[in-house]
Amino acid sequence: MTVEFEVNGHMVTIDVPEHWLLADVLRNQMDFTGVHLACEYGVCGACTVLMDGEPVRSCLTLAVQAAGRRITTVEGLASEGQLNVVQQAFIEHHALQCGFCTPGFVVTASYLVNQNREMTREQIREALSGNLCRCTGYQKIVDAVEEALRRHQATDPTAEDN
Amino acid sequence: MKPAPFNYLRAATVDEVLQKLQEWGEEAKVLAGGQSLMPLLNMRLAQPRYIIDVNGLAEMTGMNWCPETQTLTVGALTRHRELLQHPLIETHAPLLREAAHFIGHLAIRSRGTLGGSIAHADPAAELPLVVIALGGTLVIQSLTGEHSIPIEEFFLGYYMTILKPDELITAVKIPGLANNTGYAITEFARRHGDFALASAAAVVTVDERGTIIKARCAVGGVAPQAIRCPAVDVSLSGARSPGDFAQAARQLENMIEPPDDVQASGEYRRYLAVELMSQAIGVAYARAVATKEARA
Ligand SMILES: Cc1cc2nc3c(=O)[nH]c(=O)nc-3n(C[C@H](O)[C@H](O)[C@H](O)COP(=O)(O)OP(=O)(O)OC[C@H]3O[C@@H](n4cnc5c(N)ncnc54)[C@H](O)[C@@H]3O)c2cc1C
Ligand code: FES
Ligand code: FES
Numbered sequence: 001m002t003v004e005f006e007v008n009g010h011m012v013t014i015d016v017p018e019h020w021l022l023a024d025v026l027r028n029q030m031d032f033t034g035v036h037l038a039c040e041y042g043v044c045g046a047c048t049v050l051m052d053g054e055p056v057r058s059c060l061t062l063a064v065q066a067a068g069r070r071i072t073t074v075e076g077l078a079s080e081g082q083l084n085v086v087q088q089a090f091i092e093h094h095a096l097q098c099g100f101c102t103p104g105f106v107v108t109a110s111y112l113v114n115q116n117r118e119m120t121r122e123q124i125r126e127a128l129s130g131n132l133c134r135c136t137g138y139q140k141i142v143d144a145v146e147e148a149l150r151r152h153q154a155t156d157p158t159a160e161d162n
Numbered sequence: 163m164k165p166a167p168f169n170y171l172r173a174a175t176v177d178e179v180l181q182k183l184q185e186w187g188e189e190a191k192v193l194a195g196g197q198s199l200m201p202l203l204n205m206r207l208a209q210p211r212y213i214i215d216v217n218g219l220a221e222m223t224g225m226n227w228c229p230e231t232q233t234l235t236v237g238a239l240t241r242h243r244e245l246l247q248h249p250l251i252e253t254h255a256p257l258l259r260e261a262a263h264f265i266g267h268l269a270i271r272s273r274g275t276l277g278g279s280i281a282h283a284d285p286a287a288e289l290p291l292v293v294i295a296l297g298g299t300l301v302i303q304s305l306t307g308e309h310s311i312p313i314e315e316f317f318l319g320y321y322m323t324i325l326k327p328d329e330l331i332t333a334v335k336i337p338g339l340a341n342n343t344g345y346a347i348t349e350f351a352r353r354h355g356d357f358a359l360a361s362a363a364a365v366v367t368v369d370e371r372g373t374i375i376k377a378r379c380a381v382g383g384v385a386p387q388a389i390r391c392p393a394v395d396v397s398l399s400g401a402r403s404p405g406d407f408a409q410a411a412r413q414l415e416n417m418i419e420p421p422d423d424v425q426a427s428g429e430y431r432r433y434l435a436v437e438l439m440s441q442a443i444g445v446a447y448a449r450a451v452a453t454k455e456a457r458a
Contacts, residue, residue, distance in 0.1 A: 001170065018170035018213075021204075040163060041201035048269050054243075055269040060200035062193075064170055065215065108268060129355045130267020 003067040007032070008076025016063045023047045023058035026073060034074035034103045045104040045131030049073050055111045074103035077110055086110045086148040093144035097135035104131045109145045113152045121146060165203035172215045176222065176332060179214055180305045183328045186212045192330065193217070194239060194278035197270050222277070222332050225250050232338040235301075238277025238331045242266075242289075245276065255336045257296060257345040257363065261288040264347070267355045277331040280313070283323050286357040286383035290317070292347055293334060294380040294388055295363035301333040310335065317387035340376075341457065343367045344449030346442040349382075350434050352425075358383050359426050360434035364442040366398065368450040374401045379443065384420040384435045393417060394439065404444055411440035 004013045007030060016025055021040075026032040026049070036046035040059045047059045050072040077084045086109045089095070096102045105128065112119065112127055119127070124145050125138075133141060173179045183190055190212040193199055202208040216222060222239040227250055234254040245251050245262035252259060258276075265271055265279075265288055279289040280300065290313065299310045305328065313334075316323050325331070339345065349361035361382040369375045377398040382388040393413040401410055420431040 017167065019165045019167045019203075021164065024164070040204045042197060042266075042270065045267070045269065051272075054272040056272050057197075057200075057269050059204065060196050060273070062170065062196075062200075062213075062215075064172070065196075065217065067172075111268070126354055127268055129353065130269050 001064050003064050005066040005068060006070040008072060014063075018062070018064055020063045021059055022049070022061040022063045022066055022071070025063040026058060026071070032073045032075050036100055036103055038100070043132070044101070045108065046101055048104040048107045048131065050107060050111060053111070053114065055108050072107070074106055077106065084110060084113075085152050086113055086145065089144040089148040089151070090141075093140050093147060095136065095141045095144035101131060101133040101135075105133070105141055105145075109148060112145065113148055116152070116156065118153065119149055124149070163204050163206060165200075166206055166209045168203075168210055168213050170213050170215065172218060174218065176219060176303060176330065179216055179219070179330055180303060180328070182212070182214055183330065184305050187327045190214055190327070192281075194281075195241065195274040197266070197274040198278065198282040198284070216330075227254055227338075234336045234338060236276060236334045236336060238275060238280075238301075238333055240276045242271035242274045242276075242279075245289075246271070254338045255296065257292045257347060257365070258289070258336070260345075261292040261347050261363075264288050264349055264351075264358070264361075265355075270355075276334055280316070280334065281323065281325060281331055283317055283321050283387065284357065285320060285385060285387050286359075286361065287388070288347065288349070288358070288361060288382070291361055291380050291382040291388040292363045293336065294390055295345070295347075295365045295378050296336050297365075297378060298334055298336045300331050301335060302329050303332050304329045308332075314390050319386035339365070340367055342369070342450055342454040344446040344451070344453065346445035346449065348438040348442045348445070350438060360384050360420075360431050360438055362435060362438040362442040364439070364446040366443065366446045366450050368402075368447070368454055370454070372402055372451050372454065374398045374447065374450075377443070379439060381414060381418065381435050381439060384418045384431050389417075391417060391439070394443075398443065401443075402447075404440075407443040407447065408440045411436045411443060414439055 002015045026035045038044045038046045049058045191210040193215045223237040225236045242262045345365045347363045349358035351358045365378045367376040377395045379391040379394045397410040420428040
């Protein structure tokens with residue numbers, strides 16, 4: 001089936017078998033290898049991408065279901081060589097070790113930042129509960145996301161505390 | 163793993179879905195949020211020949227409140243995230259919001275649907291549990307017509323329901339809360355977002371003196387399906403203290419026989435169910451009394 005959708009700001013038209021996963025098409029056909037695949041049943045979060053701005057599992061989404069949608073992978077978060085606020089905070093807080101889980105965390109946290117809400121540490125932990133990390137012990141990841149949210153709120157005039 | 167090949171149809175109308183379900187029968191699977199079906203396809207535990215994607219169907223989305231019948235009709239495609247945010251849910255069925263909060267994680271709630279959760283019939287799922295406690299009904303369509311059934315008649319056991327291969331759940335009807343009524347869901351899971359080891363839901367109504375006159379309780383995760391607890395409901399009549407609630411919850415001990423499994427022993431699940439039920443009744447009771455006092 002031929003489908004057309006937007007990936008990281010570019011329109012693509014691609015002919016894909018109907019049973020292929022979005023994750024595989026992003027990785028293998030389009031070279032967005034930041035989309036990591038581990039469990040392939042929705043539990044680990046490594047494959048998380050944004051679909052029309054919302055976090056979804058690309059291992060639980062068919063490529064044909066992306067038709068007409070806007071997909072953002074970890075590769076689409078930086079603009080003009082400038083890392084986004086989450087990516088920057090991950091570096092500064094040493095929020096990764098092996099890095100396998102990182103794209104999923106960064107994509108999910110970028111959604112949280114876009115939501116523009118003030119979040120407690122507990123709420124951040126809950127929001128990240130769908131992403132597993134086998135290295136860091138999570139504390140530094142939560143630190144980084146806390147920092148990213150704080151910086152975003154400080155710089156974004158539209159941020160509101162609701 | 164990856165899904166085995168299938169033919170994919172992006173349906174445009176409910177009628178089209180019903181026609182294809184009639185034609186393809188057992189060989190077809192409806193794809194809603196995909197948060198339960200896709201893992202089954204990936205693991206090849208399900209290998210349907212046809213996948214019918216219902217995600218685009220406006221007829222199955224949205225909700226409306228009917229003041230005459232005091233009923234909230236919720237489209238089967240309503241996502242868990244919408245249950246958390248929609249003002250009509252907040253006003254008329256806040257128990258659905260509380261239940262959705264327990265479901266999985268952010269990315270699961272973006273996609274998973276109310277109809278899918280009910281059709282999938284996981285015994286530990288939160289939404290079937292609370293729809294049972296609220297006395298909801300399912301609107302089911304096939305080419306031969308539409309009918310409604312009370313949700314507690316829908317489940318047949320682990321992942322099994324009375325839904326026929328040519329039928330589709332299009333909406334769920336939830337009666338509005340009566341005056342002086344409170345609600346609650348409690349559950350225990352080892353980590354947030356895991357399926358619960360046990361869960362309980364209660365909807366109770368009190369009279370002017372703050373005594374329970376009506377209750378509908380349900381438990382999840384401790385039987386092949388979420389179940390109503392009529393013995394608890396009956397024994398709550400006249401209850402008004404935590405001691406009364408605990409005693410009523412103990413009626414569960416004879417009702418359920420959870421098996422041992424890798425997650426927990428049956429005995430532990432039974433203990434949890436009784437405790438969670440007692441807590442749910444307590445919270446529901448406190449809310450019922452609070453709404454009574456706010457009205458007075
Ligand atoms: C990591 C993870 C954690 C989760 N945690 C929880 C949890 O804690 N609690 C919980 O309750 N759930 C949990 N879920 C499951 C989630 O809630 C699913 O969304 C839900 O069980 C199924 O809904 P769906 O819309 O995704 O259905 P799908 O996966 O699309 O479909 C499920 C089944 O229902 C059928 N179906 C779907 N819609 C209809 C319809 N309208 N009419 C007839 N048949 C239909 C499909 O054919 C299929 O057989 C979790 C899932 C994942 C991946
Ligand atoms: S690979 Fe998709 S959630 Fe693990
Ligand atoms: S950094 Fe290795 S899994 Fe998270």
